[in-house]
Amino acid sequence: MYRLIWFVICFFCLTSCKSSKEFTGFSYDPVDVTNTNDKELDPQPKRIIGADSPKVWVSNEFDGARANDFYALNDSTFEVYIAPENAPINNSPWYAFKIWSDTVRMAKIQLNYRDATHRYVPKLLSWVQADSSWEEQWELEVEYDSTNGTATFDVLLANDPIIISGQPLHTSSKLKKTLWDREIIGHGFVKVREAGLSKLGRPIWELDITEVAEDQKAPVLTLVGRQHPPEVTGYLASLIFLEELTSDSELAKKFRQTFVVKAFPMINPDGVDLGHWRHNAGGVDLNRDWSNFNQPETRVIRDALSWMKNHDLRRMFYAIDFHSTNENLFYPINQEVKTTPDDFTQKWVGRIIENNPETEFRIEEFDTSSPIAKNWFYNTFGIDAITYEVDDSIDPEQLDSVSRSAANLLMELLLEEWEKSILEN
Structure with a gap:
């Protein structure tokens, strides 16, 4: 089984080459997508x-x-x-x-x-x-x-x-209630703060999840979600991850005693509430604005995390950007790119595939030239990161089981890699 997994990963690694050309968009992007200055909207009349x-x-x-x-x-x-x-x-x-x-x-x-x-x-x-x-x-x-x-x-x-x-409604005003109902917040080890405001003044919430003391050195896992408003299954997967990260399991407790989790479940609340297809209130695809930072939403996340670069006590270690598409799809950074920890995504994805044989997954590696979230994490902190795409039409029970499996495998592997890094240093 492992041979098959690594064959697939290596195949995509060999066929996804780094490019020195200026990035102008993926094959599915419209023209001018990397121009992230404000663009005129065509508002729908409310009636x-x-x-x-x-x-x-x-x-x-x-x-x-x-x-x-x-x-x-x-x-x-x-x-x-x-x-x-x-x-x-x-x-x-x-x-x-x-x-x-x-x-x-x-x-x-x-x-x-x-x-x-x-x-x-x-x-x-x-x-x-x-x-x-x-x-x-x-x-x-x-x-x-x-x-x-x-x-x-x-x-x-x-x-x-x-x-x-098109999908169940999960608007910004429901977010905090959803976090309470799912028992993600309400624990002593979870802090919720307003990281900043969207273009139209809606709050962008940050969850800080940890049992690590402030004066103790700790690695950081970051979760980002809902850059694109209709991508609800990815959003739901991120909530299930948060449920596992805040659970009473021995694994979750050990993880929280070692790691800090920074989570931003909904960074495009304007687009969500306005019923947008993809963009924020500036008419921009936020997941193409992680280089210029022309939009307030991406700046909020940048400013909430950048202080950890070269910090003595907090070390950014891994990041996940949750999305949805028409299949279960992992977008890792090219395996040939050196990250710290190295090849983490490939190891994690391999375990997810092995532990969920009833679910079909696809892997497509990309270089680090595009101005998207995972590449900002790599370019800023040198870490590995992934765009985690969930099938639009995935069965709810399958979404739940795969997400819980992936979250627990993530905690196990992150703990292994952190322990390894301590021994190496």
């Missing part, structure tokens, strides 16, 4: 729109919503038109809207996108009074038209609104 008679209503008047217009195509089919915050933009068309009807009826809903084709399977969310929240009830079966990129589904409508969204 309630009615169509047909008796009326079917759609609203985008809530955090996380995205629905630019609404039409009746005929007496049973309705179109929701969805446009991005600005363009050009990656094919990550987020949508979320409330919908209801004056009468009980079946309706066919067609999602029509500008500058994109359908990506996220629609989820039906209904209001749960006991929890005072919108919770996912089920996924809807979709008929996809590959010619025009639309998606169509049937739904039963009534007077009580439901929400149709």
Whole structure:
């Protein structure tokens, strides 16, 4: 098994060469993505729109919503038109809207996108009074038209609104409650502080998790999440990691007595709450701004961590940037690049694959030229780091089991590497 794993890793290492050319974007990036100065937005008008008679209503008047217009195509089919915050933009068309009807009826809903084709399977969310929240009830079966990129589904409508969204809603105002509900915060060894503010003044929260004394030398693990608003499965994986890091297990206790964890679960709260496809309120892909730092969100993380460079008591050791895509995908730094600790990601990924044989993973190594989060960690601290991508449509039980496995394997290996570094020095 190990031979197969290392064959895959070595293959990608050999086929992913370092480049001396100026980075202008990955193959899936739009033109000008590395220009991270503010770009003009095309805000969606917040409103309630009615169509047909008796009326079917759609609203985008809530955090996380995205629905630019609404039409009746005929007496049973309705179109929701969805446009991005600005363009050009990656094919990550987020949508979320409330919908209801004056009468009980079946309706066919067609999602029509500008500058994109359908990506996220629609989820039906209904209001749960006991929890005072919108919770996912089920996924809807979709008929996809590959010619025009639309998606169509049937739904039963009534007077009580439901929400149709690309992923479950996890907006910025819910973050601290979610951390409490998951028992991530509320411990004596977890401190929560406002690291800074987003472009529109929303707080960016930092969690400091450790049982190490302030005057004791300790390595640091950093977790970053939600740079891209619709990438909810990666965000949920990061929360499961935090659950394991703050658990009562003997491994977690030993880890906290050795390591400091710095976690930033949601660094693009504006984009999340505005229902953006990918960008922040400056119209910029934050994960291309880790060189120029033109946007306040990336500056917040930089300023919260840079003081540890060459610090006597706190040594940055490893970093994970959580995302989502259409598969479970690891983006390590090229194995040929010397990091401290060296080849950590390749070792960790190998263990994840071995311990989760029922889950399909892919590995794609990259050089350190692009202005993305993991490369900033390497270029600033000399450490290894990874972009950790979770399948958009992963089964919730599989997401839970893989994330817990990966988190515990991470703690085990980080402890091994730290002990090794102490012996070597």
